[in-house]
Amino acid sequence: MIAVQESLFAILSEKMGIPSAELRPDTTFEDLDLDSLALIELSVSIQKSFGVVVDEMELSPERRLGEVVAVIDAKARPA
Amino acid sequence: MSSPARTDVAVTGLGLVTPAGIGVAANWERISSGRSTASPDDNLTGLGVDFSCRVPGFDAGALLGRRNAWRLDRVAHLAIVAAREAVADAGLDPATWDGARVGVVVGSSFGGSATYEREQARLAEDGPDMISPLLMVMAPVNMTAGYLAIDQHALGPNLVVSTACAAGTSAIGTARHLLAAGMCDVVIAGGSESTITRTTMASLHRMGALSTRRDSPETASRPFDADRDGFVAGEGAGMLILERAADAQARQARVYAHVSGYGASADGHHPSSPHPEGDGAERAIRAALADAGVEPGDIGHVNAHGTATAMNDVTEARVIRRVLGDHPAVTSTKGVIGHLIGAAGAVEAAYTVLAVHHGSIPPTANLSSLDPEIELDVVAKDARPATLRAALSNSFGFGGQNAAVVVTAP
Numbered sequence: 001m002i003a004v005q006e007s008l009f010a011i012l013s014e015k016m017g018i019p020s021a022e023l024r025p026d027t028t029f030e031d032l033d034l035d036s037l038a039l040i041e042l043s044v045s046i047q048k049s050f051g052v053v054v055d056e057m058e059l060s061p062e063r064r065l066g067e068v069v070a071v072i073d074a075k076a077r078p079a
Numbered sequence: 080m081s082s083p084a085r086t087d088v089a090v091t092g093l094g095l096v097t098p099a100g101i102g103v104a105a106n107w108e109r110i111s112s113g114r115s116t117a118s119p120d121d122n123l124t125g126l127g128v129d130f131s132c133r134v135p136g137f138d139a140g141a142l143l144g145r146r147n148a149w150r151l152d153r154v155a156h157l158a159i160v161a162a163r164e165a166v167a168d169a170g171l172d173p174a175t176w177d178g179a180r181v182g183v184v185v186g187s188s189f190g191g192s193a194t195y196e197r198e199q200a201r202l203a204e205d206g207p208d209m210i211s212p213l214l215m216v217m218a219p220v221n222m223t224a225g226y227l228a229i230d231q232h233a234l235g236p237n238l239v240v241s242t243a244c245a246a247g248t249s250a251i252g253t254a255r256h257l258l259a260a261g262m263c264d265v266v267i268a269g270g271s272e273s274t275i276t277r278t279t280m281a282s283l284h285r286m287g288a289l290s291t292r293r294d295s296p297e298t299a300s301r302p303f304d305a306d307r308d309g310f311v312a313g314e315g316a317g318m319l320i321l322e323r324a325a326d327a328q329a330r331q332a333r334v335y336a337h338v339s340g341y342g343a344s345a346d347g348h349h350p351s352s353p354h355p356e357g358d359g360a361e362r363a364i365r366a367a368l369a370d371a372g373v374e375p376g377d378i379g380h381v382n383a384h385g386t387a388t389a390m391n392d393v394t395e396a397r398v399i400r401r402v403l404g405d406h407p408a409v410t411s412t413k414g415v416i417g418h419l420i421g422a423a424g425a426v427e428a429a430y431t432v433l434a435v436h437h438g439s440i441p442p443t444a445n446l447s448s449l450d451p452e453i454e455l456d457v458v459a460k461d462a463r464p465a466t467l468r469a470a471l472s473n474s475f476g477f478g479g480q481n482a483a484v485v486v487t488a489p
Contacts, residue, residue: 016146017147018146037213044209
C-alpha cells in the first residue's frame with residue numbers, strides 16, 4: 001500500500017507537475033485542479049505503471065488520493 | 080472606388096521568444112550581431128538534416144509552472160511567454176483591463192504538431208486506449224489563441240490565421256483590421272511555431288527545402304548568398320501589442336512605431352514554388368504601400384522573407400527591385416534565427432519595428448558572397464545605422480500566400 005502511494009504520488013508530481021507538498025491521502029483530485037481530461041491521462045499512466053485498469057467512477061474528480069491508492073492496491077494484488 | 084479612412088495602429092509592446100533568446104533585449108543583441116544560432120539537434124539524429132535553430136534554455140516548467148508544462152504543447156508555451164512580455168512591455172495589466180475589448184490574433188502553420196506526432200506513436204505502440212484525450216486541446220492550430228485568452232484574460236475576438244510562412248504577417252494585418260473596424264481596443268498579435276519534429280523535418284528535407292550543410296550548421300542559413308542551399312528550420316514566437324494610435328496617445332503609452340499598411344495576395348500558381356515573376360508578392364507589397372499611403376521612395380529598409388532557398392531569394396530580390404528600386408537597405412534576419420514558419424512574419428515585423436525604433440538595420444548572417452542575380456543593397460557583417468521613416472516586412476508562404484506590412488516611425 002505504501003509502495004503504491006509512493007508510485008502514484010510520483011506520477012502526480014513528476015508527470016503532472018503537482019508539488020509534493022500538496023499530495024496527501026485526504027486530498028481530492030478537484031483540490032489539485034485535475035479535471036476529467038487530466039484524469040483520463042492519469043488513468044493511462046496508472047495502467048502503464050501498475051498494470052491495472054481504473055475506470056471513470058474510480059478516478060472521478062471528487063475522489064481522495066487515499067481511496068485511489070486502495071483501489072489500485074486491491075486490483076494489483078494477486079487474487 | 081473610394082478607400083476607407085486610414086487608421087494608424089501603434090505598436091506599444093513587444094515580446095520575443097526565438098532562437099536569438101528569450102526576451103526583446105536578448106533578441107536585439109543577437110540579431111544585431113549577425114551570428115547564426117543554428118546548431119546540431121539531438122531530436123533529429125539520423126535524419127538527412129540533423130540541425131535546427133532552437134530557443135536556447137527554454138524551460139516551460141520554470142517559466143509557466145509545471146502544470147502548464149505538460150498540459151500545453153510547446154507552441155502554446157512559446158506564445159504565452161512572448162505575450163506576457165509584450166503585455167508587460169506595453170504597460171498594460173490583464174488584471175485591470177477590460178478583457179472583452181482585447182483581441183488575440185496568432186499566426187501558426189502547424190499548431191501542436193509535436194503532440195500529434197507523440198500520440199500517433201502511442202497509437203501504433205500501445206493502441207487506442209492509451210491515446211491522451213488532451214490531444215484534442217493540445218494539437219489543433221486554434222488552441223494557441225485560446226490559451227492566450229485564458230492566460231491574458233483577453234476575451235475579445237480570438238483567431239488563429241494559418242497562411243503557412245506568411246501567417247505571422249497575416250496576423251498583424253488582421254489585427255490592424257480588427258482595430259480599424261472598432262471590434263476591440265487592444266490586440267495581442269503575432270505568431271508562434273514549434274514544428275521541428277522528425278516527421279516535419281524529414282518531409283521538408285525530402286522536398287529539398289532545407290539546407291543540408293550538416294558539417295557546418297552555423298553557416299547553413301545564408302540568405303542572398305551565392306552558396307545558399309535552403310533554409311534552416313527554427314522555432315519561436317513573437318507578439319506585438321497593437322492599439323489605435325489615438326488610444327495609445329491618450330494613455331501616454333510608449334510607441335515603438337506604427338503598423339501603417341498591410342497587403343495580402345495569393346499566387347494561384349503552385350503549391351510550393353513562388354510565381355516565377357513574383358507576381359503575387361508584388362501585389363501584396365504594392366497593396367501594403369497603398370494602404371500605408373507611402374511611396375516606394377519612402378521605404379528605407381526591407382526585412383525580406385529571405386529564406387535562403389535558391390528560388391525565393393532571387394524572385395524576391397527581383398520584386399523588391401522592381402517595386403522599390405535599389406535604394407532600400409535589405410536584410411534577412413533568418414540568417415541568425417532560421418525560418419520560424421508561421422511565427423516568422425511576426426518575429427520579423429518585431430525586428431522591423433525595432434530597426435525603426437533604434438535606427439539600426441541588423442546584418443544578414445553568413446552573407447559572404449552576394450548572389451550576382453540579387454541586385455540589391457543587402458546589409459552584411461555589421462549592423463548599419465539609419466534613420467528610417469518607413470520600412471517593409473515581407474512574408475511568402477507555401478500555398479502561394481503572400482503578406483507584407485509597412486512599419487513607419489511614430
